[in-house]
Amino acid sequence: MHTLSVYVREMRAQILATWRTPQFLIPSVALPLLFYGVMGLGLSKGREEVAHFMLANYVIFAAIAPAMFGFGAAVAAEREARLIELKQIAPLPAGGYLAGRLAAALALIAVAVALLGALAWFGGVRMDGWRWAATLGLGLAATFPFAMIGLNIGLRMGSQGATALANLVFLAFSLFGGLWIPLSAMPAWFGKIAEYTPSYHLGQLSQMLSGVQPMADVQRHVSILLAMTLAALVGALIAWRRRAA
Amino acid sequence: MSPTSSEPVALLRQVVKRRGATLALNGLDLTIRPGQCVALLGPNGAGKSTSVALLTGRLRPDGGDAFLFGEDPRALAARGRMGVMLQDAGLPRTLTVREQVELFRGYYTAPRPLDEAIRLAGLEGLERRRCGALSGGQQRRVQFALALAGRPDFLVLDEPTTGMDIDARRGLWTAVRAEIARGCAVLLTTHHLDEAEALADRIVVIDHGRVIADGTPEQIKSRVSGVAIRCRTRLSDAELSGLARVTGVSRDGGKVTLLTTSAPATLRELLARDETVDDLTVAGASLEDAVTRLVEAGAAASQPQAKVA
Numbered sequence: 426m427h428t429l430s431v432y433v434r435e436m437r438a439q440i441l442a443t444w445r446t447p448q449f450l451i452p453s454v455a456l457p458l459l460f461y462g463v464m465g466l467g468l469s470k471g472r473e474e475v476a477h478f479m480l481a482n483y484v485i486f487a488a489i490a491p492a493m494f495g496f497g498a499a500v501a502a503e504r505e506a507r508l509i510e511l512k513q514i515a516p517l518p519a520g521g522y523l524a525g526r527l528a529a530a531l532a533l534i535a536v537a538v539a540l541l542g543a544l545a546w547f548g549g550v551r552m553d554g555w556r557w558a559a560t561l562g563l564g565l566a567a568t569f570p571f572a573m574i575g576l577n578i579g580l581r582m583g584s585q586g587a588t589a590l591a592n593l594v595f596l597a598f599s600l601f602g603g604l605w606i607p608l609s610a611m612p613a614w615f616g617k618i619a620e621y622t623p624s625y626h627l628g629q630l631s632q633m634l635s636g637v638q639p640m641a642d643v644q645r646h647v648s649i650l651l652a653m654t655l656a657a658l659v660g661a662l663i664a665w666r667r668r669a670a
Numbered sequence: 671m672s673p674t675s676s677e678p679v680a681l682l683r684q685v686v687k688r689r690g691a692t693l694a695l696n697g698l699d700l701t702i703r704p705g706q707c708v709a710l711l712g713p714n715g716a717g718k719s720t721s722v723a724l725l726t727g728r729l730r731p732d733g734g735d736a737f738l739f740g741e742d743p744r745a746l747a748a749r750g751r752m753g754v755m756l757q758d759a760g761l762p763r764t765l766t767v768r769e770q771v772e773l774f775r776g777y778y779t780a781p782r783p784l785d786e787a788i789r790l791a792g793l794e795g796l797e798r799r800r801c802g803a804l805s806g807g808q809q810r811r812v813q814f815a816l817a818l819a820g821r822p823d824f825l826v827l828d829e830p831t832t833g834m835d836i837d838a839r840r841g842l843w844t845a846v847r848a849e850i851a852r853g854c855a856v857l858l859t860t861h862h863l864d865e866a867e868a869l870a871d872r873i874v875v876i877d878h879g880r881v882i883a884d885g886t887p888e889q890i891k892s893r894v895s896g897v898a899i900r901c902r903t904r905l906s907d908a909e910l911s912g913l914a915r916v917t918g919v920s921r922d923g924g925k926v927t928l929l930t931t932s933a934p935a936t937l938r939e940l941l942a943r944d945e946t947v948d949d950l951t952v953a954g955a956s957l958e959d960a961v962t963r964l965v966e967a968g969a970a971a972s973q974p975q976a977k978v979a
Contacts, residue, residue: 510756511756514754
């Protein structure tokens with residue numbers, strides 16, 4: 426009971442702290458909306474299938490930056506400011522701090538994804554209720570792999586290096602994952618790199634769930650994603666222990 | 671003393687800890703009992719912060735044992751009875767003082783009332799201020815409030831008053847004394863010897879990762895023979911140590927401190943050799959003189975640890 430309340434308080438504090446950082450909050454929510462508004466709705470000019478297809482990609486895109494920066498790079502900054510050390514000494518269970526940060530990232534991504542959904546609806550995108558829930562839900566679930574990858578960066582690098590690398594990985598995931606521009610419009614070697622990014626597999630699943638692509642290879646995409654997330658989680662645990670040792 | 675007071679709050683036994691190429695702790699022993707305030711003194715690099723890191727579970731000993739309330743210092747239950755003020759820990763800029771103290775209270779099973787923690791740390795009127803908008807001294811007071819928030823049985827204060835003004839410093843001392851009075855044990859590291867003298871009932875001097883002296887402030891001072899003569903003089907250190915009965919020479923800015931077993935004998939020679947002697951005072955050796963002298967003697971002889979009392 427006490428442990429549960431500690432987790433809840435930690436999450437609340439982290440969400441509050443994120444909420445009060447508009448310089449992080451606004452770009453995290455506004456960037457995917459702006460991109461989708463221009464590329465998904467603006468350029469499609471009433472062709473709803475394009476807007477529909479792009480929505481599937483942008484819900485994944487919306488998760489990358491908050492998960493990698495808000496969760497990953499922010500851990501590096503808080504470590505550098507020596508905020509974490511006192512929490513490791515205080516009787517806060519080891520997972521409490523990370524759960525708090527993850528909750529803050531999830532809350533932010535939930536807002537971004539929900540607003541994207543609303544924008545798409547106003548832009549004329551229509552699908553079944555369960556497809557809406559599945560597509561937006563997958564965007565939210567995409568937080569986990571990106572957050573774990575970001576955490577590895579945050580625990581292994583200094584704050585400036587972590588921000589720079591997170592930026593690079595963020596751009597690579599968006600581009601090579603085919604989230605900005607469909608892979609079909611890109612040279613073939615793009616597709617080969619895409620296989621190694623979680624964003625590509627998430628994008629594929631998202632397109633299937635939103636009904637713009639038939640269900641195929643689901644098991645392969647899901648197992649690759651699980652393997653990537655698990656590998657990142659193990660890597661993060663090792664880094665966390667080394668920090669604590 | 672009650673029977674429970676024999677159970678140590680914190681214990682380091684024959685601890686060895688390597689940090690990089692240097693041996694930070696080399697067979698260190700330290701026992702802290704309930705209601706005791708121990709000041710850990712020594713030059714930079716003596717092993718003070720490593721000792722603190724071992725007792726707070728941030729480091730693990732390479733050899734020997736570290737215990738907190740009889741348990742591994744990493745155990746959640748042991749950590750729940752400890753409050754810590756680190757030397758340079760940060761605060762979240764966007765949370766208010768009240769929110770941050772409230773958050774830390776929540777980590778403990780039987781915390782102090784929020785208002786009490788705020789009052790003891792002298793933070794009244796700043797509760798709604800964001801931590802990022804506080805001055806350095808005010809941030810230190812928030813750190814103190816966080817250390818007190820859980821009503822700890824063991825308080826670790828690592829250079830607690832750095833950056834604080836005189837009032838805040840006195841306020842902290844008063845609060846620490848009240849904690850000791852209710853049975854809380856305190857481990858204090860500080861560069862201010864007056865702070866150690868004001869709070870500690872036991873002084874442990876360490877150097878090169880070993881204890882070189884351990885006793886009450888009076889016992890430590892009595893280890894330094896007699897009297898301290900302070901003055902300005904143009905004599906060199908070598909000439910000064912050659913004066914009658916001088917046991918130690920140290921310089922602080924333009925002033926020299928001579929430790930002597932007989933002030934009259936030393937003064938007669940000093941005044942005869944240097945007619946320009948100025949700003950002359952004679953006083954009993956201070957704790958600072960004693961610690962300086964002990965560290966110097968330890969470095970010169972690197973003798974095995976000597977225990978007082």
